Amino acid sequence: xxxxxxxxxxYQSSRFPGKPLADLCGKPMIWWVYQQCRKVEEFDKVYVxxxxxxxxxxxxxxxxxxxLTSGKHPTGTDRxxxxxGKTAADLYVNIQGDEPLLEPGTIRAxxxxxxxxxxxxVTNLMTRIKNPVDVVNPTVPKVVTNKDGIGVYLTxxxxxxxxxxxxxxxxxxxxxxxxxxxxxxxxxxxxRKYGKAKAESVEDIEILRFIENGYRVQYVxxxxxTVAVDTPNDLKxxxxxxxxxxxxxxxxxxxxxKNPGGGICNNRIVYFNSAAHARIRKGVA
Numbered sequence: 001x002x003x004x005x006x007x008x009x010x011y012q013s014s015r016f017p018g019k020p021l022a023d024l025c026g027k028p029m030i031w032w033v034y035q036q037c038r039k040v041e042e043f044d045k046v047y048v049x050x051x052x053x054x055x056x057x058x059x060x061x062x063x064x065x066x067x068l069t070s071g072k073h074p075t076g077t078d079r080x081x082x083x084x085g086k087t088a089a090d091l092y093v094n095i096q097g098d099e100p101l102l103e104p105g106t107i108r109a110x111x112x113x114x115x116x117x118x119x120x121x122v123t124n125l126m127t128r129i130k131n132p133v134d135v136v137n138p139t140v141p142k143v144v145t146n147k148d149g150i151g152v153y154l155t156x157x158x159x160x161x162x163x164x165x166x167x168x169x170x171x172x173x174x175x176x177x178x179x180x181x182x183x184x185x186x187x188x189x190x191x192r193k194y195g196k197a198k199a200e201s202v203e204d205i206e207i208l209r210f211i212e213n214g215y216r217v218q219y220v221x222x223x224x225x226t227v228a229v230d231t232p233n234d235l236k237x238x239x240x241x242x243x244x245x246x247x248x249x250x251x252x253x254x255x256x257x258k259n260p261g262g263g264i265c266n267n268r269i270v271y272f273n274s275a276a277h278a279r280i281r282k283g284v285a
């Protein structure tokens with residue numbers, strides 16, 4: 001099965017123009033997303049799909065595969081559809097260009113179900129909401145599925161409404177999508193003929209076009225706490241997280257340099273010396 005990863009990236013943004021090229025620790029933000037995608041072994045190819053020459057030139061200079069697409073696409077999925085028309089594959093995965101903290105394992109979760117179900121056309125990810133504020137936050141799409149994880153509805157409202165109590169796990173959408181070519185063709189053809197579907201236009205959630213039209217959208221639960229960069233303040237937050245991780249890695253490398261025979265196990269550092277036993281020091285993270 002040939003799998004292609006596509007990162008839609010447009011320059012125009014009402015809240016953060018040019019954000020794919022925003023500097024993040026010395027590289028454009030889109031570069032970090034691309035590097036995470038390159039770590040996904042299932043991908044035969046990864047493309048940045050953009051409508052802007054500035055993004056294209058930046059990607060080319062950094063040796064990233066990039067395709068110039070139309071500037072008239074109303075959604076990122078439409079842009080992925082254009083890529084599908086130019087590059088043949090059995091599966092296309094749409095990865096958001098504004099989530100540089102997205103882990104390769106999370107992306108991989110959108111691919112796995114296709115190898116288990118030959119008739120599956122669309123996948124999407126979801127993660128359990130940990131911050132109660134997100135349940136009522138209209139910028140966070142909530143996911144409702146049936147018992148088999150098939151999408152029933154997505155909404156910006158709190159759903160299900162907790163009339164009977166609060167003992168319920170709410171889930172929010174993680175914007176990584178897997179599409180068979182036929183599903184992408186449907187999405188793009190429908191948009192050209194009819195525009196957005198009814199609930200899709202009200203909620204402004206792309207995946208509802210499939211659900212409204214009877215497509216089985218398989219949801220996969222993942223542990224994901226990424227930060228989508230919608231504003232310059234979001235970028236600062238991501239930069240702080242990345243710098244914190246970098247400092248942690250430097251400390252770990254220094255620890256290994258001082259104790260080359262050591263290894264970490266839970267909250268202990270285990271030191272293996274040339275003797276036949278290991279000495280364990282507790283309380284060292």
